[in-house]
Amino acid sequence: MAIFRYPNWRWPDLPGAMEDFERARRQMDRLLSVFSGGTETAASSGVFPPLIVTEDEDKIYVEAEIPGIKAEDLEISVVGRTLTLSGERKPEEAQEVNYHRRERKWGSFRKALTLPEDVNAEAVKAECKDGLLKLVLPKPEHVKPRKITINGQ
Amino acid sequence: MAETDLQIEEKKAVQAGGESTRDFPVFIPAVDIYESENALTLLADMPGVPIDKIDIDLDSDQLTIRGTVPQQELKGKVIFKEFTYGDYYRQFTLSSDIDRGKIEASIKEGVLKLVLPKAEAAKPKKITVQST
Incomplete structure (x- = not known):
């Protein structure tokens, strides 16, 4: 009798089918939670890492939750208006142990984001602390709102 | 397609039990727990929790783990x-006895990362069989 280990089993000739189901399930969940008067849930893209993007007049701020990822395993690049975060979350090396629970996920990731405005790629600052990544992307002079003073006569 | 592409695991909110006095959501961290001969090890994803919190x-x-995230100020207006x-x-x-x-x-x-060493009594004892 052939015994298949479930996680290795894939849909034949349908790459990404499980991801599509997963995405549909998430959207259904969100819809249902809105109908049932639940709290606001984030409109998630489903791609790791989860982000919060905010902006003010001078800067764009990007925050991400990346627990267990070392700074050297993370790559950040800005090309034009596209910010790309990529890297790998590596499993803890443990030998000759019995797992009771295994909920933490690992693997590689790549997430690209189109920024709402041009940024000065040279002046981007990144900080990684306690599993949180914080990016500050300053806007160049020409996109900052300019105050126009009206000369009275 | 890569072997494993990381997807966002949506954070699960704590449903019942001790309600917090702070108006701040409380989530259940994802954990790995493994047991070796001498210890039980627990790993929990708690991004944003500093060492002293x-x-x-x-x-x-009953083992309870709690992590407090300092209030995070979001600057400017939220886009995403x-x-x-x-x-x-x-x-x-x-x-097992710890x-x-x-x-x-x-x-x-x-x-x-929490390493909980097993108490001597709980460790497996090897029994040597002697041949006569």
């Missing part, structure tokens, strides 16, 4: 939001 409590066989900041709370019931004096806890890159 972690609280571990072992009361008889995929997660919410919140505290972490989770409770476990331990089955040597309380030797519990080690550390936190690195937002991952809590």
Whole structure:
């Protein structure tokens, strides 16, 4: 009798089918939670890492939750208006142990984001602390709102 | 397609039990627990929790872990939001006897690592069979 280990089993000739189901399930969940008067849930893209993007007049701020990822395993690049975060979350090396629970996920990731405005790629600052990544992307002079003073006569 | 592409695991909010006095969401951290011959190791994803804001409590066989995330100020207006900041709370019931004096806890890159060494009595004993 052939015994298949479930996680290795894939849909034949349908790459990404499980991801599509997963995405549909998430959207259904969100819809249902809105109908049932639940709290606001984030409109998630489903791609790791989860982000919060905010902006003010001078800067764009990007925050991400990346627990267990070392700074050297993370790559950040800005090309034009596209910010790309990529890297790998590596499993803890443990030998000759019995797992009771295994909920933490690992693997590689790549997430690209189109920024709402041009940024000065040279002046981007990144900080990684306690599993949180914080990016500050300053806007160049020409996109900052300019105050126009009206000369009275 | 890569072998494993990381997807966002949506944070699960704590449903019942001790309600917090702070108006801040509380989430259940994802954990790995593994057992070796000498110890039980627990890893918990708790991004945003600084080392001094972690609280571990072992009361008889109830292990409680709690992590507090300092209030996060979002600057400017929000364009895109995929997660919410919140505290972490989770409770476990331990089955084997733990040597309380030797519990080690550390936190690195937002991952809590708890090593709970087994008490001498709970360690497996090897019995040598002697041939005569």
